[in-house]
Amino acid sequence: MVPLSWYLILSGILxxxxxxxxxxxxxIITIFMSIELMLNAVNLSFVAFANYWNSLAAKSPDxxxxxxxxxxxxxxxxxxxxxFVMVVAAAEAAVGLAxxxxxFRTRETLNVDRxxxxxx
Amino acid sequence: xxxxxxxxxxxxxxxxxxxxxxxxxxPINSALSLVVVMASLSLIYxxxxxxxxxxxxxxxxxxxxxxxxxFVIMLLNAGAEERTRGSRVALFVGVPGMIVLAGTVGWxxxxxxxxxxxxxxxxxxFGETHQIARLLFRDFLLPFExxxxxxxxxxxxxxxxxxKEG
Numbered sequence: 182m183v184p185l186s187w188y189l190i191l192s193g194i195l196x197x198x199x200x201x202x203x204x205x206x207x208x209i210i211t212i213f214m215s216i217e218l219m220l221n222a223v224n225l226s227f228v229a230f231a232n233y234w235n236s237l238a239a240k241s242p243d244x245x246x247x248x249x250x251x252x253x254x255x256x257x258x259x260x261x262x263x264x265f266v267m268v269v270a271a272a273e274a275a276v277g278l279a280x281x282x283x284x285f286r287t288r289e290t291l292n293v294d295r296x297x298x299x300x301x
Numbered sequence: 302x303x304x305x306x307x308x309x310x311x312x313x314x315x316x317x318x319x320x321x322x323x324x325x326x327x328p329i330n331s332a333l334s335l336v337v338v339m340a341s342l343s344l345i346y347x348x349x350x351x352x353x354x355x356x357x358x359x360x361x362x363x364x365x366x367x368x369x370x371x372f373v374i375m376l377l378n379a380g381a382e383e384r385t386r387g388s389r390v391a392l393f394v395g396v397p398g399m400i401v402l403a404g405t406v407g408w409x410x411x412x413x414x415x416x417x418x419x420x421x422x423x424x425x426x427f428g429e430t431h432q433i434a435r436l437l438f439r440d441f442l443l444p445f446e447x448x449x450x451x452x453x454x455x456x457x458x459x460x461x462x463x464x465k466e467g
Binding site: 182183184185186187188189190191193194195196197198199200201202204205206207208210211213214215217218221224225228229231232233236255257258260261263264265267268269270271272273274275276278279280281282283285291292293294 | 312395
């Protein structure tokens with residue numbers, strides 16, 4: 182048995198590495214990849230918590246996990262959220278890379294320090 | 302025992318790939334190490350019992366999104382990263398702030414580890430495609446349809462932005 186907190190700590194490590202990449206890298210494509218790394222880290226914690234709620238539901242007598250206030254939790258909703266995060270990530274990648282291409286066409290550079298205006 | 306060994310191996314591959322993403326100066330090397338991170342994350346999803354998520358992680362992330370990244374890197378003929386100064390606020394406020402935040406969250410997780418319980422492999426039939434499909438097309442039908450509009454808008458946005466001027 183692996184403690185659930187190991188998965189969450191791995192997710193935290195990946196998220197922090199993504200933030201460091203976002204803050205320290207200077208290439209706009211690498212910064213964008215750091216954002217994808219952060220999204221992946223969040224997906225990992227979503228799946229881990231989906232597993233947590235599912236194991237609670239399996240243990241409870243009526244088969245439904247409940248929050249502290251008594252509201253029932255839809256099992257597997259964490260994994261459905263991962264699906265939505267992936268859809269948003271795909272849309273973001275398509276638009277973001279189109280913006281990068283448009284910026285590169287006018288500025289001839291990928292360095293974020295030289296792209297300091299919203300104007301193309 | 303096997304579960305723990307598998308988790309540690311794939312977690313180490315994940316972290317090594319993420320560190321390599323930061324260390325490499327050429328974007329194509331960073332992109333390939335991100336593919337390594339995504340592939341090993343999909344194996345970690347399998348250890349959590351999420352089969353469908355593991356499959357779409359490989360198909361959508363490592364397949365579609367990363368191919369788009371590699372395509373753009375090659376299209377723009379991106380060279381090695383230039384070394385410039387960058388933002389001082391990011392370096393002296395952002396990095397220590399993130400270290401403090403990550404340390405706090407990590408400490409909370411370690412101290413609350415007992416309440417969270419554990420993950421046992423093969424115990425739960427969980428994350429199978431038909432269960433997720435039932436949720437997606439029944440409880441989450443409206444958000445699911447809205448994402449299709451989102452994708453359509455993203456396609457149109459990409460086409461407009463990619464169009465040549467004039």
